[in-house]
Amino acid sequence: RNIMMVAINIVPFVTLAAFWILILSEPSYGFGLYNAGRKVVWTSSVLSDVPAHRYSQPSTQLNAKAIEITMPALSSTMKEGRIVSWLKNEGDEIEAGEAIMVVESDKADMDVEAFEDGYLAKIITEEGEAAPVGEVVALVSALESEIEDVIASYEGGTVTTAEAESAVVDTAHVAGDNTVKPDVPFSQIDMPALSSTMKEGKVVSWLKAEGDPISSGDAIMVVESDKADMDVEAFEDGFLAAIITEEGESGVVGAPVALIAEEECDIPALKAYATTLSGAPVTPILPPVTNATPQTIAPKATQMATSSIVSGGRVVASPLAKKRAQELGLDIATIVGTGPNGRITAGDVEAAAVSGTTLSATEVTSTLSSQSWTPAPGVIAATPSARAAAKKAKIDIATIQGSGEFGRVTIDDVKIITGEKKPQRKSVVRAGPEVIDLPGDFVPFSGMQRAVSNNMMATLSIPEFRVSREIQMDKFDNLYKTLKPKGVTLSAMLAKAVALAVEKHPIINSSYSEQGGSPGVQYNKDINIAMAVAIDGGLITPTLKYANERSMAELGENWKELVGKAKSNTLSPDEYQSGTFTISNMGMFGVTDFGAILPPGTGGILAIGGTQETIVPDSAAVLGMKKIKKMKVTLTCDHRQIYGADAALFLRTLADIMENKLELLS
Secondary structure, eight states: OHHHHHHHHHHHHHHHHHHHHHHHHOGGGSSEEEEOSSOEEEESSOOOSOOGGGOSSOOOTTOOOEEEEEOOOOSTTOOEEEEEEESSOTTOEEOTTOEEEEEEOSSSEEEEEOSSOEEEEEEOSOTTOEEETTOEEEEEESSGGGHHHHHHHHHHTOHHHHHHHHHHHHHHHHTTOOOOOOSSOEEEEEOOOOSTTOOEEEEEEESSOTTOEEOTTOEEEEEEOSSSEEEEEOSSOEEEEEESSOTTOEEETTOEEEEEESSGGGHHHHHHHHHHHTTSOOOOOOOOOOOSSGGGHHHHHHHHHHHTBOGGGOBOBOHHHHHHHHHHTOOGGGSOOOSGGGOBOHHHHHHHHHHOOOOOHHHHHHHHHHOOOOOOTTOOOBOHHHHHHHHHTTOOGGGSOOOSGGGOBOHHHHHHHHTSSOOOOOOOOOSSSOOOOOOOSOOOOOHHHHHHHHHHHHGGGSOEEEEEEEEEOHHHHHHHHHHGGGTOOHHHHHHHHHHHHHHHOGGGGOEEEEETTEEEEEOOSSOOEEEOEEETTEEEOOEETTTTTSOHHHHHHHHHHHHHHHHTTOOOGGGTSOOSEEEEEOGGGTOOOOOOOOOTTOSEEEEEEEEEEEEEEOTTSTTSEEEEEEEEEEEEEETTTOOHHHHHHHHHHHHHHHHHOGGGTO
């Protein structure tokens, strides 16, 4: 009996021990330790024998698998992208194929879709921030219950990055940046990366002035990108406290260009701080001087009121002050300003409304008539950009005659001294037609012009040749007159005819390629006709895809859509980078014939001249002559894989289609 009692007591412990031994030795039965390629991780399912660094979905400490969303490459040249907006919030459920964010590409803002189902657990790259292609911008959890585990795992793994960033900041501080940020709430606007290749941006214009209130979403400046001038929006509310990069000046991507204050009263402090960022001397922030006796206050108020009215009768006041004065029915010019340099603030307006203390009309008129400004002894009136330019050119700014308001030295004055800009010539008055003011300054390339220039330089290494032929256009023109009322364009008809001819000669649709160190011919299965379109400041090639397979009506409608997008700079990369053969039509400008330069990566480009009437012999005509229309086309080919006979046969097929087989186009 005693033996039985012992056995009964021991059996449960033995069974429990055996169970845990089994659990720890076989990961498929539950939580256990598993060697995954020199790394021990916790797992709750059977893992394949794959090195840990190859996992595409990293496991958290609690085994909540995090699906990584990375910055996609939306064009062939894109290296960095900026998130315009997130279409989903953290915690939202997402489905495969659903748009989750909008990313700015080289040409337009494009939706990015999710490739797996799950829940948006963590947004790493916030709206307005940029990230390199391939960098993780968000994490997705497979189950809603695993969201917290994914977030905890991510936050636990970013300590090293934070420490590295701290080290960089400390290094920069040691390197000599002893500037102390003002103890006021503010945000910094940096030069954005508006395209994948942009390293430097130029501020074309500021849409807001210093002191203006701004709201999130307001366009505050125009920056020149690779392809066009683009508006840059503010992402926070506040006041534009200081402009660091002036209009016409450039800055590297990520460099500060302006400061935004949360409160209007913090603008003076941020203005002083901004001078340290732009390289100008630091203006000390002096504490406000308070006077014990009221007798000294009245003269100071009068002085500030005088300085608030500048040349031309313009009143220096904040936009909010002007708006409030209009609401209260007060003349802004009669209010005493107590802000920086006599600037009228909203508080001054409120105080004037309560106390009724304003300047009389006589005082305002007297102020305007005697208004002047003289800098303090030893102070040279100059803009910050002029000071920086003079310092860079090693010119004593005191020797420069200023042409700005009150004799202030401007950046243009410095450029005239250095020879970067010619002095403005006085207008010559003469009888007859008005004198045309011709440009005489150097104008740097825009982003699009640089891209076109680089492509043209790339073609210098291609051995190309040209073949020309005339095509009779009478029947083709008659068909166009018939199809035009249906919305079919001449460009769409030319693209269709060329695509049908290319279909008969695949070598024309090919490109030279080297694979594995061996040269060869890369044939293209699709026939995508790219057509050059001149837009303001450059050239772009919208593409009619599968032109040989689609109807004339469909091609005509698609072409109108593409041209509209090209003019508004909203083409997607696939709509201008997928061409396999190119057409350049200058006949619309009256050009009779020309040769086009071969675009890199293609085998041929067709240059189309204008249609001309000509007289040819005709035995059936009354006088033995008749008038016909002819158009000259010139084909430029890559001679590495396309030969003269190939080009000649292609042009013969094209002429046959446009002269005799018009039923293929109708």
